Amino acid sequence: MRMPWLRTVEPMTPPSHEELIRLVALGDEAAFSELYDAVSARVYGLVRRVVRDPSQSQEVTQEVFLDVWTQAVRFDADRGKAMSWILVIAHRRAVDRVRASQASQERDLREGAKEYQASYDDVADTVESNLEAERVQQALETLTASQQEAIRLAYYGGYTHQEVAQLLDIPVGTAKTRIRDGMIKLRDRLGVA
Structure with missing residues (x-):
């Protein structure tokens, strides 16, 4: 149904x-x-x-x-x-x-390589600078005491020729001569052209 x-x-x-x-x-x-x-x-x-x-x-x-x-x-x-x-x-x-x-x-x-390269270059530069500084120091020791003193004041101390003369209590011309003669000897010792 x-x-x-x-x-x-x-x-x-x-x-x-x-x-x-x-x-x-x-x-x-x-x-x-x-x-x-x-x-x-x-x-x-x-x-x-x-x-x-x-x-x-x-x-x-x-x-x-x-x-x-x-x-x-x-x-x-x-x-x-x-x-x-x-x-x-x-x-x-x-x-x-x-x-x-x-x-x-x-x-x-790439960034890691740059950082590695930069750190490697920094170390290499530091070593090279230290070696160069050591060579310059050895060459400086071959100069007369008065030349050493004048060059150290002028180049390491940052003093002008006038200031070197005042500090050493010498005429400006003498200070210039000591610095010039010392630099010539350094150049010859270091083999710089």
């Missing part, structure tokens, strides 16, 4: 990804949640294969879904499937993250 008031209820089919994206474009949070539940595992899997790092893959996956939320109005069902559109976004985001990470590593490497 058939009961006319009872109708058979057709089982509800879940909305397609395309329908969910259309609803997301309208700001439907429930549709977004349903879409997330339906496709997040595939998105994460794709991102994970590209990025490899689990925590960065999670971050990129979040960025992908933020893009899906903000760009859902751009989705055109006539141009392709929703899942393909989402996976393209995911792939682009993942590749961008890998490139950014590589660029960061290369930048850090």
Whole structure:
């Protein structure tokens, strides 16, 4: 016996990804949640294969879904499937993250090399300066005491010829002569042309 008031209820089919994206474009949070539940595992899997790092893959996956939320109005069902559109976004985001990470590593490497080179150059310069200072000191010791004194005041003390003369209580011409003669001897000892 058939009961006319009872109708058979057709089982509800879940909305397609395309329908969910259309609803997301309208700001439907429930549709977004349903879409997330339906496709997040595939998105994460794709991102994970590209990025490899689990925590960065999670971050990129979040960025992908933020893009899906903000760009859902751009989705055109006539141009392709929703899942393909989402996976393209995911792939682009993942590749961008890998490139950014590589660029960061290369930048850090370059900076590290510069710092290493700078510190190496500083040490080399210091050693060279110390050796040169030692050579000059040895050459200075071959001068007369009066020449040494005048040169030390003028070049190490930073005094003018006039001030050297006053400090040594000698005429300016004598101070200049001692400095000039001492410098000539130093030049010859050090082999400076």
